[in-house]
Amino acid sequence: MLNPLPVERWDDRAAAHLLNRAAFGATPEEIAVTKAKGLAGAVLDLVEPRVSALPFDPPDWAHPRDLRSLRQEARMAKQNGDTTKIREVRKTEADEILDLRRWWMARMATTAAPLLEKMTLFWHGHFATSVEKVKDGYWMWLQNETIRRHALANFAALTKEMSRDPAMMIYLDLPQSRREHPNENWARELMELFTVGIGNYTEQDVRESARAFTGYRLDLVTQRFWFAPNQYDAGPKTFLGRTGNFNGDDIIHFLTKQPACAQFLAKKLCRFFFEEEPSPSLINAVAERLHAHDLEIKPVLCEIFSSAEFYSDRVMRAQIKSPTQFIIQSCKLLSCDLPGPRVAQNAMRQMGQILFAPPNVKGWDGGKSWISTSTLLFRNNFANYLINGDAILPPAMKRQGADVGFRGAARAAFVDEIRRNPIDVNRLVSADMRNNAQRLIANLSKRVLQSDPPSDDMAAFTNFLAARKDDSSDATVRGLLHLMMSTPLYQLT
Amino acid sequence: MSNTLHTRRKFLRTSMLGAAASWTLPVFLEKTFFALDALAADAMTQATSGRDDTILVVLQLAGGNDGLNSVVPFVDDAYHRVRPKLALPPDKILKLDSEIGLNPRLTGLKSLYDSGQLAIVQGVGYPNPNRSHFRSAEIWQTASDADRVKNEGWLGRYFDNCCRGAEPTVGVAISEQSPQAFSAKIPTGVTFSHPEQFRWKASMGADGKPLSEEEAFYRQLIGGAEEKPSLAADGNSISSLPGKFHNDATTEDFLRRTALDAQLSSDKILAIARKYKSNVPYPQTPLGASLNLIGRMIAGGLATRVYYASQGGFDTHAGQIGSHDRLMAVVNEAIAAFVADLKQQGNFERVLLMTFSEFGRRVAENANNGTDHGTAAPMFLLGGRVKPGLFGKQPSLTDLDNGDLKFNIDFRSVYASVLDNWLGAPSQLVLGRKFSTLPIV
Numbered sequence: 003m004l005n006p007l008p009v010e011r012w013d014d015r016a017a018a019h020l021l022n023r024a025a026f027g028a029t030p031e032e033i034a035v036t037k038a039k040g041l042a043g044a045v046l047d048l049v050e051p052r053v054s055a056l057p058f059d060p061p062d063w064a065h066p067r068d069l070r071s072l073r074q075e076a077r078m079a080k081q082n083g084d085t086t087k088i089r090e091v092r093k094t095e096a097d098e099i100l101d102l103r104r105w106w107m108a109r110m111a112t113t114a115a116p117l118l119e120k121m122t123l124f125w126h127g128h129f130a131t132s133v134e135k136v137k138d139g140y141w142m143w144l145q146n147e148t149i150r151r152h153a154l155a156n157f158a159a160l161t162k163e164m165s166r167d168p169a170m171m172i173y174l175d176l177p178q179s180r181r182e183h184p185n186e187n188w189a190r191e192l193m194e195l196f197t198v199g200i201g202n203y204t205e206q207d208v209r210e211s212a213r214a215f216t217g218y219r220l221d222l223v224t225q226r227f228w229f230a231p232n233q234y235d236a237g238p239k240t241f242l243g244r245t246g247n248f249n250g251d252d253i254i255h256f257l258t259k260q261p262a263c264a265q266f267l268a269k270k271l272c273r274f275f276f277e278e279e280p281s282p283s284l285i286n287a288v289a290e291r292l293h294a295h296d297l298e299i300k301p302v303l304c305e306i307f308s309s310a311e312f313y314s315d316r317v318m319r320a321q322i323k324s325p326t327q328f329i330i331q332s333c334k335l336l337s338c339d340l341p342g343p344r345v346a347q348n349a350m351r352q353m354g355q356i357l358f359a360p361p362n363v364k365g366w367d368g369g370k371s372w373i374s375t376s377t378l379l380f381r382n383n384f385a386n387y388l389i390n391g392d393a394i395l396p397p398a399m400k401r402q403g404a405d406v407g408f409r410g411a412a413r414a415a416f417v418d419e420i421r422r423n424p425i426d427v428n429r430l431v432s433a434d435m436r437n438n439a440q441r442l443i444a445n446l447s448k449r450v451l452q453s454d455p456p457s458d459d460m461a462a463f464t465n466f467l468a469a470r471k472d473d474s475s476d477a478t479v480r481g482l483l484h485l486m487m488s489t490p491l492y493q494l495t
Numbered sequence: 496m497s498n499t500l501h502t503r504r505k506f507l508r509t510s511m512l513g514a515a516a517s518w519t520l521p522v523f524l525e526k527t528f529f530a531l532d533a534l535a536a537d538a539m540t541q542a543t544s545g546r547d548d549t550i551l552v553v554l555q556l557a558g559g560n561d562g563l564n565s566v567v568p569f570v571d572d573a574y575h576r577v578r579p580k581l582a583l584p585p586d587k588i589l590k591l592d593s594e595i596g597l598n599p600r601l602t603g604l605k606s607l608y609d610s611g612q613l614a615i616v617q618g619v620g621y622p623n624p625n626r627s628h629f630r631s632a633e634i635w636q637t638a639s640d641a642d643r644v645k646n647e648g649w650l651g652r653y654f655d656n657c658c659r660g661a662e663p664t665v666g667v668a669i670s671e672q673s674p675q676a677f678s679a680k681i682p683t684g685v686t687f688s689h690p691e692q693f694r695w696k697a698s699m700g701a702d703g704k705p706l707s708e709e710e711a712f713y714r715q716l717i718g719g720a721e722e723k724p725s726l727a728a729d730g731n732s733i734s735s736l737p738g739k740f741h742n743d744a745t746t747e748d749f750l751r752r753t754a755l756d757a758q759l760s761s762d763k764i765l766a767i768a769r770k771y772k773s774n775v776p777y778p779q780t781p782l783g784a785s786l787n788l789i790g791r792m793i794a795g796g797l798a799t800r801v802y803y804a805s806q807g808g809f810d811t812h813a814g815q816i817g818s819h820d821r822l823m824a825v826v827n828e829a830i831a832a833f834v835a836d837l838k839q840q841g842n843f844e845r846v847l848l849m850t851f852s853e854f855g856r857r858v859a860e861n862a863n864n865g866t867d868h869g870t871a872a873p874m875f876l877l878g879g880r881v882k883p884g885l886f887g888k889q890p891s892l893t894d895l896d897n898g899d900l901k902f903n904i905d906f907r908s909v910y911a912s913v914l915d916n917w918l919g920a921p922s923q924l925v926l927g928r929k930f931s932t933l934p935i936v
Contacts, residue, residue: 081862085813134629278746320746351672361675362633362644370749374682375663375757376673376693378750383696393699396692407671424699462716469708481698481706488695488713490750 004287004309011313012041018452019318022495023275024048024307025116027331030449045307049154049300051115058113061105063098064143066225073222096412098139103350103357104343106146111330111340121153121299122146123326124274126357129164129196130365131173133358138169140225142358145169157267157297158258161196165250166227168220174363177220181235184212191363192254198262203242210239215250264292275306276317278369284311319453322372323495325353328381331495332388332487335449337429341388342419348406352380373493385487389480391422427476430483436474439467442482450486459489545798549917552789552802552848553650553676556826558809559628561819562855562872562900565601566615566889570594573892577859581815581866591615595889600823603831604875611883612834612843613875614935616909618890620871620902624854628810628868632853636675638907638926649910649925650801651679657920658683658800663756664763667792668803669785676803684801685760690768690788694761717754767795775836778828782806786833794840800918809852813863826850834877844879847917847936851906857899858892871902874909882935908933 007016017037021028025048028036036044076087110119126149133142145167152160164170165188171177179185189212193203217234220227239248242256257263268289272280288306295301306312323331329349333340340346350356354377360366386394398404403416430449435442443463447455455463466485470478486492568574569585570593588596589605595617597605607613623641625631634641638649647655650666654677658665666684668674673686687693695713697705771791777783785804792799806826811819830848837843855872871890890900911922911930923929 080813083863085863132629135627322746322750354673361678362646364644364646367646370746371678371680371682373750373753374673374684374686375753375760376686377682378753379693379695379757379761386696386698390699393703394696394705396689459716462712465715466708466712469712470706475701477699477701477706481700481709484698485709485713485716489716490747490754493750494746 004291004305004311006308007041007310007313009041011310013037015318015453016041016313017044019313020044020048020307021116022331022452023312023321024120024303026110026120026327027334027495029334029337030445033452041308045304048117048307049304051118058109060147061098061101061139061143063101064140066140068223069138069225070222095133095137095139099133099142099358100343100347102139102143102146103347105143106357107326107330107340107346110326111333117303118150118153121303122150123324124271125149125153125160127274127360127365127368128270129160129167129170130360130363131167131169131358132360132362136169136172138225141169141172144225146358154300154303155298157263157292157299158254161192161254161258162251164196165192165215165254166218168225168227171218171220171227176215176218179212179216179218179233181213181216181233184209184216184235186212188212188215189253193257195364197254197257197266198260199266202260202262202266207241210241211248211253213237213239214241214248214253218250258297261289261293264289264297267297268292271302271306273368275303276312277320278322287311319491319494321495322369322493324366324368324372325350325355326357327495328353328493329384332385336388336425336483338388338425341422342416344406344408344412344416345419348408348416349380349384351407353377353384378493381493382484382488385492386484387422389425389484389487391424392420393424395420424476424480425483427479431479436479439464439472442467442474442479446479446483446486450483451489451491455486455489456491459486459491545796548800548845549919550793550800550802550842550846551913551918552786552804552846554826554830554848554850555674555803555805556809556822556850556852557632557805557807558811558852559631559854559856559868560809560822560852560872561811561815561866562852562869563858563892564815564819565598565823566591566617566873567596567598568594568889568892569596571892573858577892579860580864581860591885595885598820598823600820601827603827603834604877606831607834607877608883612879612881613877614881614883615885616874616876616904616933616935617885617887618871618900618903619874619887619906619909620854620900621905621907622902624870624899624902626854626868626870628853633675635851635853635906637678638910646678647680648674648676648678650674650676650803651683652925653801653914653918653920654683655679655681656924657918661800662760662798663753664760664797664799666801666803667789667797667799669788670803670805674803674805685757685764687764688785690764693764695758714758717751717758763797764792767792767797771795773836773839775832775839777832777836778825780825780829782825782829783832786829787836790833790836790840793837793842793846811856811865812861812867813865815860815865830877837879847876847878847881847913849909849913850875855900858895859898870896870899872900874906876909876913876935878936880936886933886935904933905930909935912936 014033014037018033021033021036039047072091076091079087113119131145136142148163148167152163174188174191175185176188186208190208193208194200213235217230219230236247238245241248241253265285268285269280272285272288276284291302291305329346341349354372355366392400400417400420403413406416408416431442431445435445463482463485466482563574564581564583567583567588569588575582583598587599589599589601590596591608604613621634621641625634625641636648637645639645654666663683664685666677668677668684668686669688670686671688677684685693697709700706768791771794773787773790777787782804789802789804808822834843837846851874852872854869856866856869861867887904890903894901907926907930911926912932912935914920914922914925915932917936
């Protein structure tokens, strides 16, 4: 049972917390607007954004192509010693995935429906699929759109969609599954990682359900799913103690009806929205709500975001920002543009979260695993770059993009992209803030940390301004912002 | 051990409380001290002094190194038959015995072999081999079975299980991105390609110079003020605010401690990089630069058990003859310089360098004068105390599995040998089960 948040506890801090977790953070002005809506109004705006059309066109390259001919041509050319075609195919793949990352991050940063993007990110980690194996931008985009369409809807329906999703099918070898040789990869991960978790099925269940997913095929000409009846094993299967001529959808139906499924999903939602190590009672409470709503996600999220548990001290400002959240929220707070796509991709790689390329089918571990000495220093230095622009970069990187992993034209493009001006400080601070050190600290701290700083941090900020002799130049304000964004507290949301 | 800890603790307290600023010892540090004392009782925790422990250097040959043209079965007719263009001429081979020899470019490795400092394990692989770079590299990095996915790397599990309380520099990867082998429950190890970039950088002043005040107060902020990297005689760092504990009271404590770890490690690494330069000339290649940096860190006594470097470009599907020879030369020259450097330092006895690649290549060459993804391949292990020789059998070139070699030694047996007999870490705990070991170290 989740307890509703008492009305009197809905304040700026709670509103900031809601926008941090259910969206990608917000400016003090946006937080004030959300606070004024009241809790119910604020939650409603997140789950039912009042925008008639979401004005996000697909990337212009995102349409199916005849992959079979393309690949055949490239292979033929290669056999004749001409590797240009195959290089073209690979370059297209790299360009498209780079653009897809840009497209999604821009969408996360500017959308009027941020919860939808947050949940799409959640499901991307849950149904983790990597372009490293799929090797096609269109299919990765298509999966992203399919997830978005179901992100706030029904989990069983989403799972069925994923079983027919071309990117997922390739990632888990489903198109190679034949009646005589069912491939168990998808069937195993469906149970272990997507629905019920280890310990809630047997090896026999894996083998039997793999038979139910035979006949799932991809048409390389239209890039679409199709079902091949002659490859499908229509015979009786025994699964979770029942016997019948089950097909793939039946298997997903049985799995999602298991109490273990609500429990498994609840734990993942708790880790994503509440805390890294949620208590069993919290998991049970959320599992119970998932069960009550028949795995409909939206009503459960409404209850989570309206609960006292969600706004408890142990939950607020205690979650380590994912690299995605770090970049998007930082740019929001600084009121600056997102970095260019290659710069962002490189930064995400160094911070350990490359969208559309999770490390494996388990997705990202999240939490403390985001933070090592190296990634933490990188975060601090990347904040410095966002604030101060390319002036802080080593000349070699500006000149030749040294060590960024791009080659040839892409490296030149990277060098072009990393040029960046410092932020416009006047967009963040007024003249009267500059005249008063305490006011400056309080205002920027509210913007960056959504709270007053702890006393030790406060002392460091005050001493810094004092050492700068209360100079209120742009450079000092940028230095203070960078100091705030280098605090351990800034890594939390 | 407990004595050392109390000394460190005293040093830390003194230096921190002695700091001029008006702030007190952070609560999380107090808690860390208690944890430290408890930890001293934990026999699993390995000491890392940086001066006298054994060191493992892992060298990844990324892309799938052609094992058959590295360690060559030069008398085998099948080799010449299926590789009419790519087979290396027998008279050029650096012969190890009457049947097996090294690629002509591996002259440095040949001398090591002759002086009894190189072990070659032949036919290394794993059951149900995967031919995807991505997946097979993951299998090698996580030491998992082919049909099981693990998140933690094999070295990460070594850090988690055996190096709690060690400094974060216990693992050092010379790279832009942390290798998956380092993935751990509690992230450990540092990753950088240039020491100057592994450090916190201040904002820019109007004069285009860094704001020096900002760095001072950044140090105050994370509790690292007044810490100066000391390269004291015991080499055992500093300050040694020990690394990773599982018992941080809050996530914020964890972040504060990691920030302090980062600062102390970065100070130390930068100080060593500035102070230690090698007299031995290294080749002007990225791998040469990586091994040079590792050589300097070893000379400076960085508290490290595992270094990691990599060389890419081994995915030789086409035009292999020139490119693979060039790669062999790159590897050979960098290793030769590294060995000479370590010998000059007097540290060669403490270092074991191990190479691996995600797979070998198809036995038969393809139509583009290249080779496609394969399976089993040899591994090189070299160092002052290695047990030299050829281990395992060269897999048959005619009894194949879909055109690929059948492995005869599981790569995890090599890992187990290194863990048990070189790092002194219980391999069963790290690898999740018992693998037989080889007498290579």
